[in-house]
Amino acid sequence: MNSSVIIRAPLHVQVAERLRLMIDSGELEPGARLNEIDLCNTMGVSRTPLREAIRSLATEGLIELQPNRGASVSIISHEDVSEILPIMAALEGLGGRLAAVHMTAEKIAQVRKVHDQMISHYQNREVAEYFETNRLIHELVTEGSGNQTLVDTINSLSAKVRRARFSAQMTEESWAKAVSEHAEIIAALEAKDPERLEAILIQHVETKRATILGTLEDKN
């Protein structure tokens, strides 16, 4: 018996991942039409698995389907962000509340470590690294809740907001605020204080909302 079986993911799954990546990276911009034949050629697959992948991403909300008119990358509107962020606040708050109770000392130490890295990136004004460590902290906390459905739900919403691409627009002021909130997050986590962590995470998303909607106002 071979215990290290190589499981090749079905084509439609691979294609879906690839598409997700293309959308997330901006290679496929919001509103861009998805020409099936073109995509088939670039990916080297037939239309069947491609279409299955497109249907998946459509139910995820990353893509919009117009009958007989194909698919296009869905556009994240000002209104969408306004809808999503309060939901994320509630869910991240819940995640934090659960994490404060369930996370092991080792896990918390790990978050602390990433947190310190993030602070250093902040001080050095290393934007990309800052955002990556930031994202990782939130992921670790949410995962620390031990609620996989919660993790999935947040990720799904987060994927949509991420495409608003507000990061570049962050001001020095809002950045500083985010960092100080993160200090409170790690403190509440180490103190294993569910209510406090929940409150801070909700406030943190509110700060994020203000930042994002501020920049979106500029663009529109």
Added chain:
Amino acid sequence: MNSSVIIRAPLHVQVAERLRLMIDSGELEPGARLNEIDLCNTMGVSRTPLREAIRSLATEGLIELQPNRGASVSIISHEDVSEILPIMAALEGLGGRLAAVHMTAEKIAQVRKVHDQMISHYQNREVAEYFETNRLIHELVTEGSGNQTLVDTINSLSAKVRRARFSAQMTEESWAKAVSEHAEIIAALEAKDPERLEAILIQHVETKRATILGTLEDKN
């Protein structure tokens, strides 16, 4: 120009709806394997749209996919319910908080009307009608939040929990508690008290959790 164009939904959408219904109604039981050819015959469509529909439901979580082994109706476990209900509590709470602020007097009156119907169904022990009006109230409140993403998110989670089919197991006691909580819900809504409505809805889902997990314990 014809302003009343008949828009026929794509087959894969119709098939997805049909499958959702079959799963929701129990015609397709949890764990049941989905034979593509059989389903194609019963629905009178080819495998292409059927498979597209299956992929959609899989990303929704209603169906599970095993590579080269087809799809089966996903089984909702004790653990899944334990994960989902706290999320629903947070989201329904948020929905209530927003609804208390945003709902018009007319809408609130409508909820009151359905509420009164529900009470009457409760008194007459009309279970099916009770559950339908119950569901409708929660739907109206959530929609009253004015946050469509929230409505969609809750519906998606709700669809999974619904399949646990706890309804028949409801005791007289838990039923009475649910009804009394509903009275508080309508009161908080009419008083336009966001915090109170949020708290009650969260408590209400907690009651639901206790009921469901109680019955699941019995079965397992």
Added chain:
DNA sequence: CGGCTTTATTTTGCATACAAAATACGATAT
């Protein structure tokens, strides 16, 4: 020259066909 109709081309929607994997079945050997 501009707007409208008609025709050609592209693109999507659905069905079918073929390939590969998994399952079911049966024969053989122990």
Added chain:
DNA sequence: ATATCGTATTTTGTATGCAAAATAAAGCCG
């Protein structure tokens, strides 16, 4: 009788083909 191997059948995965709808283009008339 049971286990195992090999074959047949079923089922899924992918590609292709055809029809319908939409878009683009050409021709026509004002």
